[in-house]
Amino acid sequence: MEDVNQNQVDQIIDYVVREVIRRPGVSIAADSPLVSSGLIDSLALVNILQKLEDVTHMRIPAGKVQPKDMDTVALMFGTAKRVGKPRR
């Protein structure tokens, strides 16, 4: 996580809490399990993947991404770094 922009991480955390989980009093950290804990479902996964593309300004080929690669916000940025390509 050292070379990840903290502002980008905060944007994704904020998006997940406000737009996906939507439960009062629920907060998450960068290493909170989301898929494996059942907090997010398959549609939310797709929405988060697209948000991740917007935040990182990258094109992330969904065919290269597994739900387990998106289990935490930290893993999401690792995945974006691994398979993402700069947007044209």
Add this chain to the structure above:
Amino acid sequence: MALNMLGMLAVVLFLWAVAWNLPGVRARQGLLLFACYFFYVNWGLGFLSILIASSLLNFAIGSLLRRRPTAGPLWLGVAVNVLLLGFFKYLPPLLHDRASYILMPVGMSFWTFQGLSYLFDIYRDEDIDPSLLEFSLYMAFWPTVFSGPVCRMPEMLPQFREKPSFSATNISAGALLMIQGLFMKFVLAQLLAPGVTAGFDQLKSGWGGADVWLLGIAFGFLLFFDFAGYSLMVIGVARLFGIQVAQNFDRPFLSTTPSKFWTRWHMSLSFWIRDYLFVPLAAARRNAWWPYATFVFSMTLFGLWHAAKWTFILWGLYHGLLLVGHRLGQQAKRRLQITAPPYLGVFLSGAATFLLVSLGWVFFRANELTKALSMLSAVVSPGAYLRFALPRDFYVLTIAIGLTYFVFSATRSLLVSWRTRYTEALSCGAPSAVGPRPKDLTLTTGGVIDFFAVRLWWWFAPAVAILTAFAGLAIYKQSAVITVTPFIYTLF
């Protein structure tokens, strides 16, 4: 096709005894593969040849894909698998009598999907490098080769390479799973099977509205006890060898939404559909309606996976629409700011999910589309609720089994949460929680549960074995001749 249980058990014991003492990994894997093929060949040498051919093709395409992880080799692999499955599974029903000589190899729907997931995983740069021997073992792994659960290479490969440890934990856990599975299949499913068969197959018309609901509910439980029971048995058998296979069912009828239902029912296949079909496809476009269309498409394919019949296609389509309806309902609820007391909301949502899922089983089980539509027309005809075609005993039996399931599952969930509380308190070293006079009753109960849970083998297995024997005897006394219905998912 009936499962040769005794033969299966004999192979298990033989393998267990011999493979256990082999020192080399390759020798052990080789013997396991030999046993897998030896077991599978019981269903025909031709079937085994197709399984071996599929393994070789997938391994070769996988090797190509590893050198060039691009879309080309991946599509080639998808095409080869789909064509093979299509030829054996979907062509004969389309050609009717002209293709009656084409027989689908047992379990092909399951091991084809394992082959496909291997190719997708390589394309996704998963760190997997199986030898041909290991890949063939993965495809033919005998506990799961007939009806799943659909395994994944990243989970299986490290286990194939490890020397299995002879542990009481594995043996007791495996045996317990097998006993639970046997109880579900040979007691609970057997109790429901005659009534369901009579209701769906012997009645040609004249179902009342309540009859159709009851048949949907009864078949849902029958399928659950049959397939979840089967899954527990094979997971248990694998566990005896020290190999952990992921669970396939997780209290599905306690799901509070259709979306949650699909994370708890036939999980190995529904997660396959999610990971390799839905997510890549849904993320490909940014239109608001696109993910919904993908839901419907994915679930329709899920239905088609079972067989090339309109009833299965409509069952899948129905579930796709349920998933879409649930999401749209959630959006409308948020927009209109509709709120309900938390427990009431959860209860109503859970009840609606259960009833809608149950209604869907009518498509799944009805042998013909006209019959399914005739049954469903009774559901929407108010006058049909005055008519009852099913015997009273079947109503009592289904309701009793259903209520027992809910009470058992809810109680189990509660006790598990208490045990978790207790173990968490223990790990934090809270003296009041673990001392001789705990203040909290739930912690005390959690402690008692934990005591018996870690000593499960002492009491649970004998209790279930005795219960199974008594129940079997009761069924035998009732029907004089026990007709054990085949495992439903071996048909797919």
